[in-house]
Amino acid sequence: MPITSITIAPLPIPESLAGQAGADFTASAELANLVSCLLWGNNDFWVSPAARLEGSRANDYTATYLWAARDGDRHVGRALLELSLQDNEQNGYVFVAVHPQYRRRGIGRRLLAEAEALAGSRGRTTLQSWSEHPVGFKMEGQAMLQAETGYGSAPAASPAVRFATSSGFQLEQVDRCSRMPIPADAGRLIGQVESAAARAAGSYRLVEWADSCPPEYLDQYAVLRQRMSTDAPLGELDYEEEVWDAVRVRHKEENLKRMNGRSLVVAVQHAPTGDLVGHTVLEWFPEQPEVVYQEDTLVLRAHRGHRLGLWLKARNLQRVAESWPQGRRLYTWNAAENSHMLDINLALGFAPAGDEAAWQKKLPARPEAG
Ligand SMILES: CC(C)(COP(=O)(O)OP(=O)(O)OC[C@H]1O[C@@H](n2cnc3c(N)ncnc32)[C@H](O)[C@@H]1OP(=O)(O)O)[C@@H](O)C(=O)NCCC(=O)NCCS
Structure with a gap:
């Protein structure tokens, strides 16, 4: 033709x-x-x-x-x-x-x-x-x-x-x-959540919400979302820090709602200061009920090395089984050089599904x- x-x-x-x-x-x-x-x-x-x-x-x-x-x-x-x-x-x-x-x-x-x-x-x-x-x-x-x-x-x-x-x-x-079958092994998740919680005792606690960030955390959550835009490895991709505030957080939430999507967020709070120092986000669309997406996971630099990343992710996975029981496959994307995150994912039960260039x-x- x-x-x-x-x-x-x-x-x-x-x-x-x-x-x-x-x-x-x-x-x-x-x-x-x-x-x-x-x-x-x-x-x-x-x-x-x-x-x-x-x-x-x-x-x-x-x-x-x-x-x-x-x-x-x-x-x-x-x-x-x-x-x-x-x-x-x-x-x-x-x-x-x-x-x-x-x-x-x-x-x-x-x-x-x-x-x-x-x-x-x-x-x-x-x-x-x-x-x-x-x-x-x-x-x-x-x-x-x-x-x-x-x-x-x-x-x-x-x-x-x-x-x-x-x-x-x-x-x-x-x-x-990477992809992992869900619901995840409940026994393994309990072990991971409990051992991370024991390590964080007195210093950190988890805060959880679904779909809409509680007003008292909005500004701090915006800081985490902004940091996420540059803290994950980007190689030589030309990408500057995004500008986030409470209005942008609400815009994102509204957008997901209009797309008929849901989210589960777990954040970690530094107990002595009350600051949110990390977060993880899962998203799900009832129109494709077997698929769940692992979105952002971030722990601020000063708070790394305490198993907070694993704690956040394992706890949110426990919530998937309760909130979105139809979920069968969880997908996530991470830079090939991001060995810390890939190691956490392997520990959680992910396996490679492909590459995104x-x-x-x-x-x-x-x-x-x-
Ligand atoms: C990638 C894609 C968009 C190419 O569309 P397309 O209409 O076949 O591309 P074109 O015919 O315009 O090809 C342009 C040039 O790309 C190269 N090219 C594209 N497909 C190729 C193939 N299968 N093998 C070798 N060269 C190829 C050739 O140099 C070609 O020029 P030429 O035909 O004069 O040699 C199509 O294969 C596709 O939809 N793939 C899945 C989605 C995707 O991966 N999108 C792109 C992400 S970067």
Whole structure:
């Protein structure tokens, strides 16, 4: 089929999933789900069009742009660009996906060019993207492209790696995606929670909430969320500290609620000062009830080395069994060089499920077109 039969155009984020605009958004969302399903061989990362729409709505923190590649009425490719608006205003985050039957026809390249042009016109000078490589990708004797960090690699011949490198991206970092079966072994969790609690006795205590941070902890929790943006290893990814306050914490919570998601948070409080010095977050979407996501885990530098990370995570896992009993698989992502966190995860029962490659491309500086 000649490449000219494929049209590429911006896809406005609709108000709702009703009407033609809603149908187009739904088709694009389902294409993203299909590409993920074919890659992973399962539907664990399926996200409903409704949740994707809520996650894409204009807000004070992120602007989202979509493009569709169409063959007639059929959606065969998509690009999504996110621009952060309160910090990291040098960056654009881009995700390109093309239907397997339409690959190697230049559609991905055209979609990327659209996103790149818009990012450039908004004054962005760095593009970042991520590609996923499930465990089965690594075959004996297969050439691997090493990350710039020196830790982790991605299969050099995979479409995503070929596409990214041929489009001028550099492989900066690799995150390991780990998975563990849940509910976790209750006996082991009790042992881990009790021994960490005994070690912390008198110095630290845990504070817990679901979905909404108690008002008295909001400001301190914002400090932890902000610190999380730079404390996890980032290699040479161009990423500055995010700016968090109580309003941003509430925005995040509201956003998750609109996506019909739930969260469980455990924070650790330093008893002598009353300060929150660490936290861990789990998220769950009832529309995909078997899957639970391990999000942030942070212990402030001055308080590391007391088993607080393991304590936080083990305690939150106990809560999963009570709050989200349908959960069967827990996923988490950590930098391949983050050996402390990976060790904690192994102790908890995680095993590698794949790698996520983090790509970066520098764009020429351009005056902002508004
Ligand atoms: C990566 C992806 C978007 C590429 O889409 P595509 O439409 O096939 O890409 P293009 O046809 O525009 O390819 C552009 C260039 O990338 C390289 N490339 C892309 N796929 C390749 C493959 N399977 N093998 C070798 N080179 C490949 C080639 O250099 C190609 O140029 P050429 O055809 O002139 O040689 C598509 O494979 C996909 O959706 N993968 C799953 C999602 C994903 O990983 N997204 C990208 C994350 S960075």
